[in-house]
Structure formats: C-alpha cells, structure tokens
Amino acid sequence: MADPSPLALARQLLAILHRDGDRLRHVDDYLHGRHADPYMPAMADDEYRLLARRAVSNWLPLLVGTPAQALYVDGHRPGKGTESASAPDSATPEWEHWQRSRLDARQAAVYRGALAYGHSFTVTERNRSGAIVTKGLSALKTSALYEDPANDDTPYAALTVTAWPKDDQPGSARLWDSRREYAVSFLSLDDEKSVRVQAGSLHGSAECPVTRFAAYVDLEGRTLGVIEPMICLQDRINQTVFDLLIAQTYGSTKVRTVTGMAPPIQRNPETGEPVLDELGNPIPLRVNHNSRRFLFAEDPDVRFGSLDETPLGGFIESIDMSVRHLSALAQVPPHHLLGQIANLSAEALQAAEVALSRKIAEFRTSFGESWERVFRLAAELAGNAASAEDHRGEVVWRDMESRSLAQAADALGKLREQLGIPERGLWRRVPGVTQTELEDWEQMREDDDSVAQLAGALTRATPDVEVPVEKVAA
Incomplete structure (x- = not known):
C-alpha cells in the first residue's frame, strides 16, 4: 500500500x-x-x-x-x-x-x-x-x-x-x-x-x-x-411465539353458543313498551353470564352448543423445533437453551458439548494470537526488546470444563505416575486454581525444600544427634 x-x-x-x-x-x-x-x-x-x-x-x-x-x-x-x-x-x-x-x-x-x-x-x-x-x-x-x-x-x-x-x-x-x-x-x-x-x-x-x-x-x-x-431463525421463533399468543388469547377456551333464543330487551318501566335505539331496534339487556351460571330456555327450539378450543401443542412443538435448529447451527448444546437435563450421564453430557468445545478451542486460538500481539506491543513501549520480539510466548486459558475435584485428582495422579510428568507441571491443571494460589504453592515448596536441606546438613554434621525438622523450622 x-x-x-x-x-x-x-x-x-x-x-x-x-x-x-x-x-x-x-x-x-x-x-x-x-x-x-x-x-x-x-x-x-x-x-x-x-x-x-x-x-x-x-x-x-x-x-x-x-x-x-x-x-x-x-x-x-x-x-x-x-x-x-x-x-x-x-x-x-x-x-x-x-x-x-x-x-x-x-x-x-x-x-x-x-x-x-x-x-x-x-x-x-x-x-x-x-x-x-x-x-x-x-x-x-x-x-x-x-x-x-x-x-x-x-x-x-x-x-x-x-x-x-x-x-x-x-x-x-x-x-x-x-x-x-x-x-x-x-x-x-x-x-x-x-x-x-x-x-x-x-x-x-x-x-x-x-x-x-x-x-x-x-x-x-x-x-x-x-x-x-x-437472525432469520430468531425471526421464525418470534413469529411462532406470536401465533401461539394469538391462539392462546383468542382461541384457547371453549366458546358456548346458543341459537333460537332472543335476549331480553329494555322496557319502559311505566308503560312496559320496548325501548328503541336510533334505528328503531329494541335495545337488548346485558346477559350476566359466567362459569358459575347456567342458561336455560323455555322454548324447545332453542339449541345450546360449544366450539372447541384451539390446540396449542403444535405451536409449542414448532417453537421447540426452531430452538433445536438454532442450537444445531450455533453449535450450542440444546440443554443450554432449553434447560432440559434429565437422566443424562456424564458421558452423554460431554458428548453433547463436543461441538461447543471445538468452537471454543477455535476462538481461543484466534483470540490468543491477538493477546500475544498485545503483550509484544506493551513490551516494546516498556523498552523490553527481548519480550517485544517474543513470538513463542502464549497465553494460558483457564480450564472451564465441568469436572469434580476427585476426578481431576485421579487423572493428575495417573499422569504423574504413568507418564512421569513433573508434579509442578500439573499444578495448573487443578480445577479452579488461581495464579495467586500457584505463587503460594511455589513459595511453600521452596520453604519446605530449604528446611529439609538445613535438616540434612545438620544431620550430616552431627550424625549421632537427631534434629527434629519441627525444631529446625522453629
């Protein structure tokens, strides 16, 4: 350019x-x-x-x-x-x-x-x-x-x-x-x-x-x-929820019907004549009817009936299907969106989150490179030439997987015994450990090593006298 x-x-x-x-x-x-x-x-x-x-x-x-x-x-x-x-x-x-x-x-x-x-x-x-x-x-x-x-x-x-x-x-x-x-x-x-x-x-x-x-x-x-x-899937979900609300508001209850029965009309209390509106039609009285009242008619030609409510199950299934499509396309496990976790083993949950784990690993790779450039820029401004050219440094991401402490301890123990990985190299993989705790562990280990070295030196100088480690530490 x-x-x-x-x-x-x-x-x-x-x-x-x-x-x-x-x-x-x-x-x-x-x-x-x-x-x-x-x-x-x-x-x-x-x-x-x-x-x-x-x-x-x-x-x-x-x-x-x-x-x-x-x-x-x-x-x-x-x-x-x-x-x-x-x-x-x-x-x-x-x-x-x-x-x-x-x-x-x-x-x-x-x-x-x-x-x-x-x-x-x-x-x-x-x-x-x-x-x-x-x-x-x-x-x-x-x-x-x-x-x-x-x-x-x-x-x-x-x-x-x-x-x-x-x-x-x-x-x-x-x-x-x-x-x-x-x-x-x-x-x-x-x-x-x-x-x-x-x-x-x-x-x-x-x-x-x-x-x-x-x-x-x-x-x-x-x-x-x-x-x-x-966005298109989100619009589809909103449309289905809207249709559900329309059906729920206007058609989710039974409608009672009656034919062949005229409502009572308003009458003049003095003459008993019907009260007419502006067009000359009798004005009907309001019928006080609710779920605790019954309607009856003396005329045998009157017919009572009902209209069934609109089933809502289809709308609910459509919403559930759209959310599952959203889950599949976004690589987010369905239980993260639907909140449905029932009788799932740890292996089943881990299998359900494989796609999400791969997606997160991709983001970590991309964002990690960006943070490494940030560190090089900061080192250059600070005048640290070696760190400013350090292209082999890397950020450490916290392990956010859901594992119990017992499972992690068992796995770390096997890594140390079977593969010979140094103990300190496994400290970072303890779930939930913070940087401050790692520093404390390092200091405690150095203190313990110093006490042990001093006790060994005193023992070698006076082999016939046993010096308790507690007294030396004191």
Whole structure:
C-alpha cells in the first residue's frame, strides 16, 4: 500500500464505519431485543401490537454468552530465551501489564464484542500518568485498514470515534498509523469534505497499536460473528411465539353458543313498551353470564352448543423445533437453551458439548494470537526488546470444563505416575486454581525444600544427634 496522507486514511476509515454501520446496528438491535415485528394484518389493533411486542423471545445473547463464559485468560507463558522465561507468570512484565490494565474483568467485553459483531479491537498505549495499559474498543466505533486483511495481524492504520456529531457540533476521533496518533474531526461519516486532521504526535510503537480480535475471518478478510447468521431463525421463533399468543388469547377456551333464543330487551318501566335505539331496534339487556351460571330456555327450539378450543401443542412443538435448529447451527448444546437435563450421564453430557468445545478451542486460538500481539506491543513501549520480539510466548486459558475435584485428582495422579510428568507441571491443571494460589504453592515448596536441606546438613554434621525438622523450622 502506498503511504497515503493522514487525511486520506481518516476518510477511508470513516467511510468503512459508514458502510458497515447499518449492518452492525442491525446486529446490535437483535442482540438487545429490538427485533423486527412478526407478520400481522395491516389493520391490526393495539391488542395485536401488544402481543407482537410480547412475542419477542431473545435467544441471541445466549449464543454470545455461552462461549464467552468459557474464555478466560489466566496467565502468560513467555517463550524460551527471554529474561522472564524462568519466572512465574505473575512476575513477568507481560502479566504485570495485564493486571495494570485490569483485563481480568475487561477481557470479557472484548470477547463478547468480537462474538456479537464479528470483531472488536484493543489499543495499547501510555495513559496520562505514563503507565502502559490496554483497553477495548467497540466495533461500532472503530475501523482498521490492512494490506492483507485475511492474514495480517498488524493494521496499516486504525480509527476510533470518541464523540459523534451532535447539534451542529463536529464529532471527534483518534487515528493511528505506524508511527503517529492524530486527532480527527468530522461532521458526518459520509461527508469527506468535513474531515479535518490535526498534526500528530509519536505514539511510541513501531507499528499501529490497535489489535483486532476476530471471531471468524474468511480469505476475503471479512469478519462474521455468531449473531448475524441466526437472525432469520430468531425471526421464525418470534413469529411462532406470536401465533401461539394469538391462539392462546383468542382461541384457547371453549366458546358456548346458543341459537333460537332472543335476549331480553329494555322496557319502559311505566308503560312496559320496548325501548328503541336510533334505528328503531329494541335495545337488548346485558346477559350476566359466567362459569358459575347456567342458561336455560323455555322454548324447545332453542339449541345450546360449544366450539372447541384451539390446540396449542403444535405451536409449542414448532417453537421447540426452531430452538433445536438454532442450537444445531450455533453449535450450542440444546440443554443450554432449553434447560432440559434429565437422566443424562456424564458421558452423554460431554458428548453433547463436543461441538461447543471445538468452537471454543477455535476462538481461543484466534483470540490468543491477538493477546500475544498485545503483550509484544506493551513490551516494546516498556523498552523490553527481548519480550517485544517474543513470538513463542502464549497465553494460558483457564480450564472451564465441568469436572469434580476427585476426578481431576485421579487423572493428575495417573499422569504423574504413568507418564512421569513433573508434579509442578500439573499444578495448573487443578480445577479452579488461581495464579495467586500457584505463587503460594511455589513459595511453600521452596520453604519446605530449604528446611529439609538445613535438616540434612545438620544431620550430616552431627550424625549421632537427631534434629527434629519441627525444631529446625522453629
């Protein structure tokens, strides 16, 4: 790519936001329950429209939340040859940067944005106090340019909107290229002539400090999330629920009928003559009838009957079928959506979640590469040349599979005894273990080793005297 001016880059990036804006806002509406109305007659009354609003059954947040809840970075393992390769994860500069940026909590928003819209972004920079931090950027406000969008992990330039235009006031944005950061102002996304770019300042990195987190990327460089392909199925579910509510409201009870019987009419209390309306017809009296009252007639020609209620089972089965289709296409186990777990063994549950586990593994591979670039950017800003070139480092994902502690202990014991894996190498695989607990275990093991070495030295110096380990420790 030729080296365009910052103004040309800003115009291209704002044009990308304008081009993708409608599609991403459509996805955002469905994610937050603002769905298209189900089909209804053109002359539908307010009651119909109320049922249409109540028919929205938003399943799409589950498609984002289920895999996102299994994505949690719990550490960083530097590659060999770096200064921090032998240090515990919590002592490495990379993990200190992670904690300083408070990414333990903020990483979830990055994953959810990427899964919902297809991509999200982070920017790694120095804040006002001089500390190096990484923060997330929304896909609705951020765009990036790549020379090869399908294969490059480093953008040529990136822009994020910090304020939208309002009341004739221009909007503002931040623009990064490979060397500098610029302040951008604009009146609208599609008005190229209104774009203004101020003189830039060095951001300190040798490349654009913005990193993309993409759920799916094809060879054309297009990103896709988990929401957009499921919008048609979500509309089908809403339509079926609407039809169910219509049938439930208007046809789910028996209708009692009577023929050959005229209702009583209003009469003048003085003359006994019928009271007529404007058209000259007698005005009928209201019949006070409910489930506790009976109707009877003296005329033998009167006939009583009933109309059967509309069966609702077909609507319910149709909703269940559509949700199962949603489950299959989204690779989310049906029991996550339907909540039906009955008499299922552990093996059956594990088999049901195989597709979801593979999907999560794919996301971990993609997002892990992005976090590794973030760590390299932070190391470069900190002046750590070795870590900035560390392409062998990797993030450590927390094991989120459902296993009991007894099952894990049995499996870890077999790995140590049968395969000879070192004990400390298995500590990370203990379910639920945190980085702080690993540090404590390391310190306890070092303390125990020191006490044992001191006791052995004293024993060798005075072989006839037994020195209890408790006294030496004291």
